[in-house]
Amino acid sequence: MTRPKVLISDKMDPNAARIFEERGCEVDVITGETPEQLKARIADYDGLAIRSSTKVTADILAGADNLKVIGRAGIGVDNVDIPAASSKGVVVMNTPFGNSITTAEHAIAMIFALARQIPQANERTQKGEWPKNDFMGIEVTGKTLGLIGAGNIGSIVAARAQGLRMKVIAYDPFLTPERAIEIGVEKVDLDTLLARADFITLHTPLTEETRNILSAENIAKTKKGVRIVNCARGGLIDEAALAEALDSGHVAGAALDVFQTEPAKESPLFGKPNFICTPHLGASTTEAQVNVALQVAEQMADYLVSGGVSNALNMPSLSAEEAPKLRPYMKLAENLGSLVGQLAHGNLTRISVEREGAAAELSGKPITGAVLAGLMRQYSDTVNMVNAPYLAKERGLDVREIRHDREGAYNTLLRVTVGTESGERSVAGTLFGTDAPRLVEIFGVRIEAELEGHMLYIVNEDAPGFIGRIGSLLGEAGINIGTFHLGRRQAGGEATLLLSVDAPIPPELVRQACALQGVKTVMPLEF
Numbered sequence: 001m002t003r004p005k006v007l008i009s010d011k012m013d014p015n016a017a018r019i020f021e022e023r024g025c026e027v028d029v030i031t032g033e034t035p036e037q038l039k040a041r042i043a044d045y046d047g048l049a050i051r052s053s054t055k056v057t058a059d060i061l062a063g064a065d066n067l068k069v070i071g072r073a074g075i076g077v078d079n080v081d082i083p084a085a086s087s088k089g090v091v092v093m094n095t096p097f098g099n100s101i102t103t104a105e106h107a108i109a110m111i112f113a114l115a116r117q118i119p120q121a122n123e124r125t126q127k128g129e130w131p132k133n134d135f136m137g138i139e140v141t142g143k144t145l146g147l148i149g150a151g152n153i154g155s156i157v158a159a160r161a162q163g164l165r166m167k168v169i170a171y172d173p174f175l176t177p178e179r180a181i182e183i184g185v186e187k188v189d190l191d192t193l194l195a196r197a198d199f200i201t202l203h204t205p206l207t208e209e210t211r212n213i214l215s216a217e218n219i220a221k222t223k224k225g226v227r228i229v230n231c232a233r234g235g236l237i238d239e240a241a242l243a244e245a246l247d248s249g250h251v252a253g254a255a256l257d258v259f260q261t262e263p264a265k266e267s268p269l270f271g272k273p274n275f276i277c278t279p280h281l282g283a284s285t286t287e288a289q290v291n292v293a294l295q296v297a298e299q300m301a302d303y304l305v306s307g308g309v310s311n312a313l314n315m316p317s318l319s320a321e322e323a324p325k326l327r328p329y330m331k332l333a334e335n336l337g338s339l340v341g342q343l344a345h346g347n348l349t350r351i352s353v354e355r356e357g358a359a360a361e362l363s364g365k366p367i368t369g370a371v372l373a374g375l376m377r378q379y380s381d382t383v384n385m386v387n388a389p390y391l392a393k394e395r396g397l398d399v400r401e402i403r404h405d406r407e408g409a410y411n412t413l414l415r416v417t418v419g420t421e422s423g424e425r426s427v428a429g430t431l432f433g434t435d436a437p438r439l440v441e442i443f444g445v446r447i448e449a450e451l452e453g454h455m456l457y458i459v460n461e462d463a464p465g466f467i468g469r470i471g472s473l474l475g476e477a478g479i480n481i482g483t484f485h486l487g488r489r490q491a492g493g494e495a496t497l498l499l500s501v502d503a504p505i506p507p508e509l510v511r512q513a514c515a516l517q518g519v520k521t522v523m524p525l526e527f
């Protein structure tokens with residue numbers, strides 16, 4: 001088996017490369033390349049491990065024909081074009097917890113640095129000025145800290161700030177009242193936070209809702225003398241408006257670890273006496289970098305080697321333990337999707353994927369993803385279980401997942417039903433033993449078959465002589481029949497025939513089969 005190839009394209013703790021190698025991947029560490037260089041190289045790799053410097057754009061992804069996974073050793077994935085990765089079928093993962101404590105500690109360090117103007121005092125003291133009378137600080141004890149965003153990092157900041165005897169209030173529309181009580185913060189609306197906080201610290205991702213959340217208008221609503229910290233993402237604050245508010249003295253101090261444009265080589269904030277900053281160092285501790293490097297390499301290797309998915313942003317999680325159990329179902333699901341896709345005529349408007357028996361115990365999302373991949377493979381060669389749900393959504397396909405508790409005739413069963421303008425059509429399959437996928441029903445007719453290679457589906461009048469006629473037709477064309485499966489609802493009605501053959505059936509032969517006496521449908525199939 002060829003080893004998956006991984007490229008580490010940003011500076012990362014060496015533990016990442018070690019883990020990739022131990023887990024059977026080939027790994028190259030090539031950092032500091034231009035986008036053009038990365039684009040020229042990326043086609044060789046199955047995995048790309050990054051921090052924040054590498055920008056994974058749609059342009060780079062266009063050439064990433066073997067890429068299966070992008071792993072971000074860190075939290076924010078705003079340097080990855082996730083929609084482009086999804087439509088290319090590339091899983092994007094991050095490491096949501098490995099650097100949270102470190103980043104929360106950086107925010108706390110910024111709060112202290114602002115309260116006591118430590119960087120400014122340090123600079124002047126080292127110049128030999130001994131400016132003892134110029135730096136009157138404030139205590140943080142008893143002050144109100146306003147958290148904008150109370151997720152992983154925000155809640156750690158809250159805990160540390162409570163230890164410092166600060167009163168913590170939080171604005172986060174997704175924070176439940178129960179969670180607010182659990183982390184000991186008062187949940188407030190944004191205007192209340194702006195009006196009450198002595199310190200404001202930001203801990204949200206950058207989204208359309210959070211962009212410029214500290215706009216000129218909102219900065220004007222803050223308490224006079226507020227101090228502002230941003231260790232989350234540049235773009236959350238209007239930097240020009242903040243510079244004005246620092247000049248006017250409305251904002252007493254600001255500390256930024258992140259900037260709207262990075263690397264920030266210039267800024268309206270630079271040089272202001274009440275402004276301090278760090279160059280996106282929030283996650284830069286030995287501990288955090290070891291954590292995220294180990295975690296990203298473990299997660300990516302899991303996916304590349306055994307199909308386990310954790311912390312993916314564009315597909316559901318799947319544990320490395322569950323992945324091998326799911327594998328035969330994925331094959332079955334993909335084949336059933338492909339079968340209905342090839343057989344159902346007309347415009348598909350809806351699809352349901354039902355799981356029964358042992359299949360009902362497994363995660364539904366990957367199975368549905370595999371059905372959709374099989375279904376849509378006719379329209380696109382690059383479709384897989386990652387991008388199939390997105391493509392289905394783009395096409396307006398209504399996708400349902402149904403899990404049955406009932407005991408059926410089979411220990412385990414998947415049923416795929418598609419809706420077209422001419423009605424519903426359904427196929428079903430099971431596993432023989434633990435891992436042999438088998439079709440068991442096709443459009444209401446019981447028929448057992450392995451879906452593999454070149455096949456021919458025929459519906460004909462159930463009358464004597466037909467099998468001989470089709471056998472002769474194929475034999476005369478030099479096409480060998482591998483397997484032969486028959487099913488019917490009742491004698492004398494319609495019979496369904498599913499043949500596997502050793503070569504593709506040419507269109508002319510399909511036409512000749514259609515012309516045989518009693519034939520209603522002939523469809524060549526490929527699996």
Ligand SMILES: NC(=O)C1=CN([C@@H]2O[C@H](COP(=O)(O)OP(=O)(O)OC[C@H]3O[C@@H](n4cnc5c(N)ncnc54)[C@H](O)[C@@H]3O)[C@@H](O)[C@H]2O)C=CC1
Nearest residue numbers: 076149150151152153172174203204205209231232282283
């Ligand atoms: N400076 C650095 O080096 C680092 C920065 N970060 C950044 O810190 C930020 C927070 O990270 P985590 O706490 O791990 O994320 P998280 O996802 O655990 O928490 C984010 C919180 O923001 C809240 N939120 C979302 N939209 C909001 C809105 N419109 N208004 C208020 N709250 C909103 C969410 O409900 C969530 O609770 C991310 O942007 C991440 O990229 C993370 C690590 C290092």
Ligand SMILES: O=C(O)CCC(=O)C(=O)O
Nearest residue numbers: 051052073074075076283
């Ligand atoms: O990798 C880094 O240094 C940046 C970390 C970061 O911003 C994140 O994890 O969101």
